[in-house]
Amino acid sequence: MTTTRTPLIAGNWKMNGTREEARGWAAAAAEALTGSTNDAAVFPPDAWLCDVAEVLASAGGAVALGGQSCCWEPKGAFTGATSAAMLAEVGCRYVLCGHSERRHVFGESDADVAGSMAQALAAGLTPVLCVGETIEEREAGRTQEVLLTQVDAGLGALRGADDPLVIAYEPVWAIGTGKAATPTEAAEAHAWIRARVAETDAERAERVRILYGGSVNPDNIGGFLDVPDVDGALIGGAALDPVKFGLMIRHASTGA
Numbered sequence: 001m002t003t004t005r006t007p008l009i010a011g012n013w014k015m016n017g018t019r020e021e022a023r024g025w026a027a028a029a030a031e032a033l034t035g036s037t038n039d040a041a042v043f044p045p046d047a048w049l050c051d052v053a054e055v056l057a058s059a060g061g062a063v064a065l066g067g068q069s070c071c072w073e074p075k076g077a078f079t080g081a082t083s084a085a086m087l088a089e090v091g092c093r094y095v096l097c098g099h100s101e102r103r104h105v106f107g108e109s110d111a112d113v114a115g116s117m118a119q120a121l122a123a124g125l126t127p128v129l130c131v132g133e134t135i136e137e138r139e140a141g142r143t144q145e146v147l148l149t150q151v152d153a154g155l156g157a158l159r160g161a162d163d164p165l166v167i168a169y170e171p172v173w174a175i176g177t178g179k180a181a182t183p184t185e186a187a188e189a190h191a192w193i194r195a196r197v198a199e200t201d202a203e204r205a206e207r208v209r210i211l212y213g214g215s216v217n218p219d220n221i222g223g224f225l226d227v228p229d230v231d232g233a234l235i236g237g238a239a240l241d242p243v244k245f246g247l248m249i250r251h252a253s254t255g256a
């Protein structure tokens with residue numbers, strides 16, 4: 001890292017874990033963060049948010065809590081959905097907006113993602129805007145176009161220069177496949193994204209944290225965190241192993 005942006009190491013648990021496991025993983029993350037100069041966050045399933053909030057608070061509150069998704073409407077007849085205000089009320093600081101599985105499994109559009117971001121901001125949450133290209137889009141040479149379209153849609157939800165934001169570059173083909181992007185591929189994508197943010201707000205571009213996500217593990221995280229434009233990692237599968245996740249929470253700060 002050559003910048004002053006504090007790396008954020010985030011674990012997306014997706015639809016995994018029992019209630020007891022979730023409490024244990026949260027406690028382990030809090031312990032791992034002790035003595036680390038990184039930031040850390042966990043994104044449990046909604047059902048375990050209150051449990052995890054309690055565990056994190058009693059461990060000192062250093063590990064942030066996040067929701068995996070929020071609805072683009074504030075409330076109402078949206079069976080199965082969770083509002084941003086609900087996430088805020090149970091202690092979330094972050095919410096993922098437009099995670100690849102929300103886009104490609106649940107069919108969320110850029111407009112839906114922008115709506116979720118608007119709700120997140122209105123509720124006082126920091127949206128983590130997730131963007132990424134499919135393998136077909138990459139092979140067709142459309143990666144930059146796809147990423148910038150998704151970034152533009154998300155940036156359109158911001159109300160002003162003070163709105164908080166994190167961006168995660170997660171190539172769809174790298175998520176859950178064991179085939180991570182190379183640090184060079186991540187560097188190129190992150191540079192495009194930061195430059196796009198700079199077109200409308202140069203100060204935001206300097207401070208916004210852009211995470212890499214996609215098959216990150218303790219063996220490859222160092223290669224990503226060494227890239228100047230990579231400010232942390234969004235981790236799925238490897239975050240379900242508290243030992244591995246703990247190593248990654250500590251990794252960036254030690255450079256080990």
Ligand code: PEP
Nearest residue numbers: 175176213214215236237
């Ligand atoms: C994710 O879910 O955001 C993710 C990056 O998953 P994985 O680390 O398993 O590829």
